[in-house]
Amino acid sequence: MISIKPVPVTAVAGQGASGPAQAALAFLKPGSLQLTALPPLSLYVHFPWCVRKCPYCDFNSHEVKDGFPEQEYLDALRLDLEQALPLIWGRKIYSIFIGGGTPSLLSAAGLDRLLSDLRTLLPLDADIEITMEANPGTFEADKFRSYRDSGINRLSIGIQSFNSAHLQALGRIHDGGQAHQAVEIAHANFDNFNLDLMYALPQQTLEQARTDIQTAIDFAPPHLSLYHLTLEPNTLFAKFPPAVPDEDTSADMQDMIGELTTQAGYGNYEVSAYAQPGRRARHNLNYWQFGDYLGIGAGAHSKLSFPHRIVRQMRYKHPQAYLQHIKAGTHIQEEAEIGRDALGFEFMLNALRLTEGFPPNLFAERTGLALNQIGKQLDLAERKGMLYRDHALIRPTPLGRRFLNDLQEIFLSG
Numbered sequence: 001m002i003s004i005k006p007v008p009v010t011a012v013a014g015q016g017a018s019g020p021a022q023a024a025l026a027f028l029k030p031g032s033l034q035l036t037a038l039p040p041l042s043l044y045v046h047f048p049w050c051v052r053k054c055p056y057c058d059f060n061s062h063e064v065k066d067g068f069p070e071q072e073y074l075d076a077l078r079l080d081l082e083q084a085l086p087l088i089w090g091r092k093i094y095s096i097f098i099g100g101g102t103p104s105l106l107s108a109a110g111l112d113r114l115l116s117d118l119r120t121l122l123p124l125d126a127d128i129e130i131t132m133e134a135n136p137g138t139f140e141a142d143k144f145r146s147y148r149d150s151g152i153n154r155l156s157i158g159i160q161s162f163n164s165a166h167l168q169a170l171g172r173i174h175d176g177g178q179a180h181q182a183v184e185i186a187h188a189n190f191d192n193f194n195l196d197l198m199y200a201l202p203q204q205t206l207e208q209a210r211t212d213i214q215t216a217i218d219f220a221p222p223h224l225s226l227y228h229l230t231l232e233p234n235t236l237f238a239k240f241p242p243a244v245p246d247e248d249t250s251a252d253m254q255d256m257i258g259e260l261t262t263q264a265g266y267g268n269y270e271v272s273a274y275a276q277p278g279r280r281a282r283h284n285l286n287y288w289q290f291g292d293y294l295g296i297g298a299g300a301h302s303k304l305s306f307p308h309r310i311v312r313q314m315r316y317k318h319p320q321a322y323l324q325h326i327k328a329g330t331h332i333q334e335e336a337e338i339g340r341d342a343l344g345f346e347f348m349l350n351a352l353r354l355t356e357g358f359p360p361n362l363f364a365e366r367t368g369l370a371l372n373q374i375g376k377q378l379d380l381a382e383r384k385g386m387l388y389r390d391h392a393l394i395r396p397t398p399l400g401r402r403f404l405n406d407l408q409e410i411f412l413s414g
């Protein structure tokens with residue numbers, strides 16, 4: 001935990017009368033909240049290109065087509081970070097996540113440059129976790145080794161499935177053999193890595209899902225993210241829905257996942273996250289515990305706390321728009337303070353995803369509000385049997401976890 005120290009205003013002002021420096025000064029003015037300490041601060045770096053757009057994916061990713069402007073984008077990221085520095089002055093970076101899109105399309109030299117820019121500009125925590133997402137089919141063993149040598153210490157591989165027919169139905173560029181190979185290379189080079197898999201895939205049977213999950217477990221990855229495939233609006237799958245397993249089958253898949261992961265010693269610490277002891281994802285945990293994050297790159301989101309307010313930002317999503325705006329310093333498309341009414345809900349939306357819940361004092365620490373601000377909703381959730389609460393913790397009950405959306409909705413009416 002970082003306690004609030006007076007921000008060196010002269011240093012901020014010394015940045016010149018640029019937008020971000022002025023914003024930093026404005027954010028420091030008295031406001032309606034009183035935070036006693038600032039939360040851990042993570043950095044997210046977005047890479048917005050993929051070889052091909054997957055038909056189920058609603059993340060900010062764009063087909064590369066004729067390649068992507070690597071140097072221009074790396075220049076933009078550096079400029080973006082330099083301009084954001086006044087907002088995070090004096091704070092150490094607790095974790096870094098390089099996500100996408102497909103950041104493993106970056107050349108080894110490009111990634112090395114990015115990491116050395118980050119190290120030059122930011123004070124990093126001694127135990128920092130630096131994750132990078134990688135897609136099977138976009139890397140070779142050599143590139144992996146150089147990512148590690150550049151400072152990446154956690155790899156998150158988008159396996160999705162080991163079954164070639166399902167991978168094809170998902171529009172992926174890799175097959176089952178490449179999925180196996182990717183995990184083997186990761187295993188040989190990284191002590192810490194995560195596998196992303198999805199289940200309830202088009203035409204998938206319970207047995208096929210079991211084989212996929214068991215295959216993943218057999219590699220003994222320190223961390224697994226197992227996502228139920230969702231048909232997101234604005235995707236090809238929403239327009240032309242594939243035949244996916246019915247609700248009963250996907251509930252059976254969920255139960256099977258619970259059994260296999262428990263037997264193998266994984267803790268299901270968040271809805272979709274499973275970790276071996278001591279291997280929870282620092283970066284994601286910080287999001288769920290309503291920590292701070294600065295997001296740089298196209299479409300990246302930030303949530304930043306100041307002594308009297310909490311602010312969200314979003315950068316322009318389309319890579320071209322982002323690149324055009326960055327030089328003028330107008331790359332932030334949306335910026336807003338989170339109002340007192342929304343804060344309680346936003347905290348609970350994240351924290352209720354955690355199986356073990358949270359200590360009651362974390363609410364006040366992260367939102368600057370008293371817990372009785374959401375007292376009525378806590379009572380209602382408890383009466384409905386969806387929430388457990390004692391002096392040491394607040395957590396969802398098994399019923400609350402099963403109907404998480406309904407539980408979260410209770411806190412919407414603040």
Ligand SMILES: C[S@@+](CC[C@H](N)C(=O)[O-])C[C@H]1O[C@@H](n2cnc3c(N)ncnc32)[C@H](O)[C@@H]1O
Pocket residue numbers: 056057058059100101102133134135136157158159160196197198227228229230231232
């Ligand atoms: C934004 S992707 C980036 C990782 C990488 N590009 C990849 O796809 O391999 C992060 C993860 O989100 C999950 N994901 C994406 N779309 C999803 C959807 N519609 N339903 C469930 N999970 C999804 C996938 O498991 C994916 O690995």
Ligand SMILES: C[S@@+](CC[C@H](N)C(=O)[O-])C[C@H]1O[C@@H](n2cnc3c(N)ncnc32)[C@H](O)[C@@H]1O
Pocket residue numbers: 044046059060099100101131133156194196223225281284293294295299300301302
């Ligand atoms: C769905 S999660 C998958 C994480 C992975 N399962 C793990 O444990 O490392 C990661 C994705 O969320 C999105 N994401 C995360 N943080 C973000 C931020 N601050 N701004 C924009 N997108 C973000 C990115 O698309 C990223 O690829």
Ligand code: SF4
Pocket residue numbers: 049050052053054057058059061100101102135158
């Ligand atoms: S590779 Fe990953 S980020 Fe890219 S379109 Fe597919 S799921 Fe989305």
